[in-house]
Structures are given as structure tokens and as C-alpha cells.
Amino acid sequence: MFIINLHYKVPLEEIDKHLPKHIEFLNVKYALENFIASGRKVPRTSGNILSKMKDKAAVEMIINKDPFRANNLADYALI
Template identity: 35%
Template sequence: MYAVILDYVRPLSEIDAALPDHVAWLDEQYDAGILVASGRREPRVGGIILAADVPRDVLDAAIAGDPFAVRGLATHAVHEFHPSKWSSDIGGPAPRADVLI
């Protein structure tokens, strides 16, 4: 699983102009089973995306198509992690007992 931290590098007016395209890209990634959750950070300086346990090259290719990346509006820092616990509301496979925080 991955946490992708987005940092805006352009003014919010440019971010807002690209937002409809970014949301369409997000929808495509959810439909493809790549993304699990996403949202804005507060204060509004970027966003956070949780991605599924997909091959890293698949995630990198998806991120490369994000309009925020294509237009140079945000950077994307990818952090792989191995969840050891989560809420049953999220679903998914059982946590691995051998991976602890």
C-alpha cells in the first residue's frame, strides 16, 4: 500500500482550474482499482492519496498521468507502507501479523 503526498507548487488559481481534470483522473484510478482514498490537506497546500497494493511501476505510471503532474502543478512523493492494522470499515485482506509498526 502507498501514501502519496501531493504538494502544490503553483498558485491555487491554477490548481482550481485543473481540478475538474484531476478529479476525472482520480475517478479513472478508482475504477482501475489503484486508489483507495484521497483528499485535500488542511491547510490547502496539497493532498493525500492512499493507493492499493499494486506494483510500484503501475502506480508511477498512473501518477505520471495526473493532470497536476502533467501540468507541473504539484509534486507527488510516494511512500510505501505495510498496514498492520486498520478499521474493519475499510475492508480488504486481513492484516499481516508479521508486520508491526
């Protein structure tokens, strides 16, 4: 299991432009049962995703496809 900790690198206006694609990405991963929870932090500086996957390399491959990462909008840390 991993906590995927995101930290936004750009203003929220830029994040919001990509938010629909990010939500679409999350929904696909929920359907595949890769992710079990996610949400924004308060204040809205970042977010977290909880993954039940056991293989760190597989998690890294998946998060590389997240629009926030693909567009260099957020840094990611796996815990």
C-alpha cells in the same frame, strides 16, 4: 500499498483550473480499484492519495498521467 503525497507548486488559482480533470483522473482510478481514498490537506497546500497497488513502478506510471503532474503543478512523493 502506497501513500501518494502531493505538494502544490503553484497558486491555488492555477490548481483550481485543472481540478475538474484531476477529479476525473481520480474517478477513473477509483473505478479501476487502483485508489481507495484521497483528499486535500488542511490548510489546502497539497493532498494525499491512498493506493492499494503493490508495484511502485506501476503507481509512478499512473501518477504521471495525473493532470496536476502532467502540467507541473505539484510534486509527488510515494511513501
